[in-house]
Amino acid sequence: MITSATNTLPGPRARFPGHLMFAFRSDPLGFLIRIAAKFGDRSAFGIGRMRFVLLNDPDLIREVIVAKADQFQKSPALRQARVSIGDGLLTSEGDFHKRQRKLSQPAFHPSRVAGYSAAMVRRSRQMAVAWRDGERIDLHEQMMKLTLRVVTETLFSASIEDEIDQIGQAMDVIVRMFSRARNPLAPILNRLPLPSNRRFVRAQADVRRTVEHFVLQNRMAGVDRGDLLSTLVRARDTGGETAVMSDDPGGAQDAASAQAMSDIQLRDEIVTLFIAGHETTANALTFALWLLSQNEDAAAKLYSEIDAAGAGRDLLSADLDHLPFTRAVVAEAMRLYPPAWVLMRQAKEDVRLGSDSVRVPKMGIVIMSQWITHRDPRWWPEPETFKPERWLDDTAKQNRPKYAYFPFGGGPRSCIGEAFAWTEAVLIIATLLRDWRLEAESPKPLRLTPTITLRPKDPVWMRLRRR
Template sequence: MSTAQTQASGAAAPDVAHLPDPPGPPGRVSVLRALRFGRNPLQAVERLQRNYGDVVMSRLGPRRLYVLSHPDLVRDVLVTHNRNFIKSFALQRARVLLGEGLLTSEGDFHLRQRRLSQPAFHRDRVAAMAGTMAGYAEDAANRWRAGMEVDATREMNRLTLAIAGMTLLGVDVEGEADEIGRSLTAALGLFDRLHNPLAPLLDRLPVPGTLRMRAARQRLDATIYRAIAERRASAEPRDDLLGMLLAARDEEGDGGGMTDLQLRDELLTLFLAGHETTANALAWTWHLLALHPDAEARLHGELRTALAGRVPTAADYPALPFTRAILAESMRLHPPAWTVGREPLQDFEAGGYRIRAGSIVLTSPWILHHDPRWWGGDADAFRPERWLAPDFEASLPRFAYFPFGGGPRKCIGEGFAWMEGVLALATLARRWRLRHAPGAAVVPKPGITLRATGLRMRVEPV
């Protein structure tokens, strides 16, 4: 019987107290170590896995931190024993911004909200949104001019923000995209200090970062609540996410719908997650294409053949396998959600070691996506063609690749993200290529997502 099953049945949890602690760096509890981790978490998790293996224990301030870096261990946490885990301390703190949305809520409430939200992401609904996705991407393509210099990360955020505004809220926010984008960036500053042991104190003090985050929340709330109020006042049914959530009733539960606060939490969560992750994937994709002109040329060839110069539709998605492969490889090398954190409710066993309740357990797509055990000697190379090999994905261990997480809390918008990413890339790349501007210095910025900073690029016609 699993840990989760024993917990659910009321039986005693398996005795793992006799198991040894995992290996890890020596030293006492250190606030300084936690601050160093927060400054460069990518290098920190890489170093832990490289020096100590697939199960590592370290300290993050006063808490134990475990990093699990094998697909079987990821499966145990996200799937097999998922009921023994809640979201990590970092995401629990994210309730300051997101409230009780799908990303942060737990237990029966989370299951109820996911039931109410799930129909909005059915494949037929996603296909119906494809025109909006490609339409906004074409608007972006029309704004670009040969020789102009753009910040590719900012451009992709602006694009996906406009798509999210229309498909989720039914609101055209393109005119407000820069202002809303700045608010979202400021709000994400909350996550920049998630690993700071002093963060709960900083959240209560009127320091500049906290004041910026509060102002950003107020700005975002204004957009969300305005959309809710306008829709409640309108008798016109709409087929976007907001319309579906307003009409949804929990037939398996109490038969009720969502309050304005519940709607706000879900919409803000999806608004944030639904644009930020896809924007990052697309930004990193432009960076990689500029470094690999052979793959870029093959992409342009596929687009010429499949689209013949027109804007893609949902029906074109199956005819764009290399476009999808490019996006898949980009998310392998630069996973937008670079780490997945959980907190165990009870002690459990991982790789023959004891993992203690109340600790921080990290699994990292960044680590597993670069592991030569699953990806071979070219694990760090950009090779989108690998995804076209017959049965390639089926041959991978289940959690060697998990850019959207896994288990019951797998990203609800995965199908939406694939459709949006492929159609946006196809729409823009059929007309334009991007090249790094002179002096551009691209640096990954790991927060709750993995942003590309310094991505200044020059627009060139295909």
């Protein structure tokens, strides 16, 4: 039997009942930063009966999310998030998760992602054309609307222009509700007649109604429209490789006996992708564009690169190879401000890590924070400085541990939409900044809200200047 992690590792101790829970909930980023600074790569603490282990060592992080992934499950907080988004890839477990991931994988094949790029560029151009010189915008709000348009078109081959504000607000309510999942009293609070619960129920109904409408439309059409939903509707689990039904009646008949997603499974997966694909990329874009507004040299290099790409035409997925500095800007923004700022895993059994130097008891929760590891000076010289050039240094990349940087997680539960997100972020930035320069109205550091994602707490006011 493994000794409780809190008895074998250094860590904070509660000064009074509820002290650590209050500190963690009120300022999760600051709480974890202080523990890492004081106790190093391996620390532990208890909150009530729950045992937590904080790991900042890239090799130990790899053990948890890759080498010994089968010995861990999602954290209780994320499992509680099923209340918000259903049983999609983000929250599901075990064989069901493996099956759903296999069925979803064809939707993110490189050829599919390349096809989605036209919609990403088209929607970006529409926004760039609508902007006006000297206009004052809330950058985060603009990026949220843009990525919502992109994800809707690529998911459904449709537009929700008439209800984009309503759906955007509903998404915001659902994402903010995730913060309650960290509260041990969440199951009780969710049943109370609170205003927040009423707002959430309305928001959830709005999003589900929209998704279910498009699922019904797609099923009735019966054709592959080249979008994500078409791929998911037509995916079949044959028990081996995933098959996608062809338009040929014979091929469809052969696949009829294979197992497809139910309407509820489809809805939960699409809601998950709808929220994740919209929220995380919008946050990454906001941070990247804000950082560029604070760094004239980096902005000048980016302008030079994007002006040379595409020769005046709309960009294509093939142009991504000619935008290495733009990609480096996105990578550096996600290093400093990772939209996924923490990963948590709960041990299904007693687990030993790092040649037995770390012992995680059964039901213990391992915390791995991208915010902390991405700013570790051992792996990142001048860690607080925005330096996209570091991503163009092959020697530095080779000398860095793989999991010193993990904005998309890793292992069997890594983000299925990683290639989609990279393509979208690079093409949107390159398209918008061909015509525009963004000036931040305030040089003050951004205040942050760490919910299930890391997002700006306040509006990010920018002044548009035509280049």
